[in-house]
Amino acid sequence: MRMILALLLALVLVPAAHAQKVGPNGGMLAGKGGHETELVVTPTEITVYIIDHGKVHSSKGVSLRAVIQSGGKSTTLALVDVESTKLVGKLDAPLAAGAIVVITGKDDHGDVLTARYTIK
Numbered sequence: 001m002r003m004i005l006a007l008l009l010a011l012v013l014v015p016a017a018h019a020q021k022v023g024p025n026g027g028m029l030a031g032k033g034g035h036e037t038e039l040v041v042t043p044t045e046i047t048v049y050i051i052d053h054g055k056v057h058s059s060k061g062v063s064l065r066a067v068i069q070s071g072g073k074s075t076t077l078a079l080v081d082v083e084s085t086k087l088v089g090k091l092d093a094p095l096a097a098g099a100i101v102v103i104t105g106k107d108d109h110g111d112v113l114t115a116r117y118t119i120k
Contacts, residue, residue, distance in 0.1 A: 020120075024056055025049055030103075030115035037064075037103050037115045043094040048079055048087045048103060050113070060084035061108030070099035079105075095119045 021029040023038030029051065031037050036051040048064060050057040064079040064087050077089035095101070099119040107113055 020117075023049065023051060028117050030117055031113065035107065035111055035113050037113060039101060039103065039115070039117050041095055041101075041119060043091070045091055046077070046079075046089050046095075046101065048089075049085075050087075050107060052107070058084045058108070059087050062087060062105065062113075064103055064105035064113065067102045067104070068095065068099060069102075070096055079103075 023029045025038055025040055027038040027040035029036050029038050034053040038049040038051055040047040046066060050059050050062055059081050066077045066079060066089055068075045068077065079087035079089045082088050097120055101117045101119065103115040105113050
């Protein structure tokens with residue numbers, strides 16, 4: 001009986017461990033080592049915010065690009081700084097569910113930023 005209860009509890013808790021974290025702007029968080037990015041997607045653009053050790057960080061001096069993989073195609077977007085608060089890239093079309101967005105680049109200190117997102 002205890003074994004069955006333990007198995008059921010494990011099955012319930014495992015999906016929660018893989019849930020996507022939500023950032024302060026309502027987007028998806030990803031990254032490592034205290035250097036995260038938050039991705040906010042609209043039908044016309046992607047917006048990336050820099051999160052440094054849990055706090056929103058200026059995007060001044062940050063250089064990022066996004067590689068979008070969708071429908072068997074890859075597209076690279078340069079992300080442009082907007083008012084030192086976020087980086088924005090314009091989309092040709094809305095991203096489909098299952099599209100993968102990979103963010104790469106460096107912050108203003110030269111630290112490498114990488115993040116991978118799957119669009120839901």
